[in-house]
Amino acid sequence: MSKSQSFRLPTLSTSQALGAGLAAGALALYVLNRRRSTYKRVADNIPRVGDESDEIVLYGFDRMSDVVASFSPYVSKVEAWMRFVGLPYTKRLALPAQAPRGQLPFIQHGDNAVPDSEFIIKYLQRTYPEVDKPLSPEQEALSVMMSHFIEDSLYYGLFYHRWIHPAGWESIKGLVLASVPKAARIPVRYQLQASVRPNMVTKLHQQGLGRLSEADINMLLDEKLAALSQMLGEKKYLLGQEPCVADATAFGFLDNALASEGVNPDLRDMLSQYSNLVAYTERIRAAYFDMEMRFETTSEE
Ligand SMILES: N[C@@H](CCC(=O)N[C@@H](CS)C(=O)NCC(=O)O)C(=O)O
Numbered sequence: 655m656s657k658s659q660s661f662r663l664p665t666l667s668t669s670q671a672l673g674a675g676l677a678a679g680a681l682a683l684y685v686l687n688r689r690r691s692t693y694k695r696v697a698d699n700i701p702r703v704g705d706e707s708d709e710i711v712l713y714g715f716d717r718m719s720d721v722v723a724s725f726s727p728y729v730s731k732v733e734a735w736m737r738f739v740g741l742p743y744t745k746r747l748a749l750p751a752q753a754p755r756g757q758l759p760f761i762q763h764g765d766n767a768v769p770d771s772e773f774i775i776k777y778l779q780r781t782y783p784e785v786d787k788p789l790s791p792e793q794e795a796l797s798v799m800m801s802h803f804i805e806d807s808l809y810y811g812l813f814y815h816r817w818i819h820p821a822g823w824e825s826i827k828g829l830v831l832a833s834v835p836k837a838a839r840i841p842v843r844y845q846l847q848a849s850v851r852p853n854m855v856t857k858l859h860q861q862g863l864g865r866l867s868e869a870d871i872n873m874l875l876d877e878k879l880a881a882l883s884q885m886l887g888e889k890k891y892l893l894g895q896e897p898c899v900a901d902a903t904a905f906g907f908l909d910n911a912l913a914s915e916g917v918n919p920d921l922r923d924m925l926s927q928y929s930n931l932v933a934y935t936e937r938i939r940a941a942y943f944d945m946e947m948r949f950e951t952t953s954e955e
Pocket residue numbers: 725726727728750756757758759769770771772
């Protein structure tokens with residue numbers, strides 16, 4: 655065969671090339687979407703109100719160490735709020751896969767399973783309207799804004815130090831492994847390494863913070879801690895003498911971050927500069943978490 659007769663790719667017209675490109679793109683999108691279809695929108699509404707005679711059972715992670723309410727700041731938030739208003743509950747240990755929408759916390763109240771800290775608190779406020787002290791419309795607005803500032807913004811700086819920063823990751827991994835039975839450590843270690851950590855990295859990347867340098871992440875985090883510290887000032891709670899939902903949120907996240915273990919020391923140093931936030935967290939812990947009698951923790955069904 656002479657060189658001039660050797661195999662040559664057939665040439666495509668511009669419209670054929672465009673069509674083939676579009677078809678390949680559509681196929682790639684279809685395959686990617688199928689692979690990422692873990693996101694499920696649930697059609698049913700979360701229950702809004704229950705029967706006040708039912709027992710409240712809170713499902714969440716266990717305590718992270720002897721001083722911290724839970725591995726999950728959202729679980730601590732719900733626990734703190736129920737303790738602020740004096741609602742007795744039983745806490746049972748659970749994993750996210752057991753939750754109605756795959757996340758902890760959730761409560762079981764009679765026939766109602768209620769997920770998501772925000773929905774749980776609203777549901778309990780409606781079911782037990784007498785327990786919570788009413789706030790003025792302006793205070794209510796401030797409480798909503800501060801809660802979301804903490805959960806949706808400040809949280810991601812803390813998240814970086816817990817899950818992404820190498821020192822934080824080593825500590826949290828050790829704590830998680832120490833909290834599971836010995837026989838489960840090898841599969842849990844594998845799960846942490848192969849799935850949990852990569853998911854955390856992706857989550858922070860998609861949120862945006864994961865694309866910044868550590869110095870930039872710390873600068874933003876420090877600014878937010880300073881803002882929260884200013885909002886608290888010398889007051890007992892964020893809105894004055896009585897704790898509100900925003901205090902439950904602040905406690906959940908600060909307590910989790912101030913844990914003596916499982917925390918990157920750089921973060922603890924940053925937090926310790928805000929002495930009013932540290933004292934506030936310790937005050938809430940002492941006032942509401944040092945008594946266990948009415949708040950039974952059990953891992954049994
Ligand atoms: N918006 C939810 C967030 C709860 C949440 O992120 N829970 C985490 C534990 S801290 C979880 O269960 N994650 C498992 C997952 O998302 O797969 C709430 O306020 O309760």
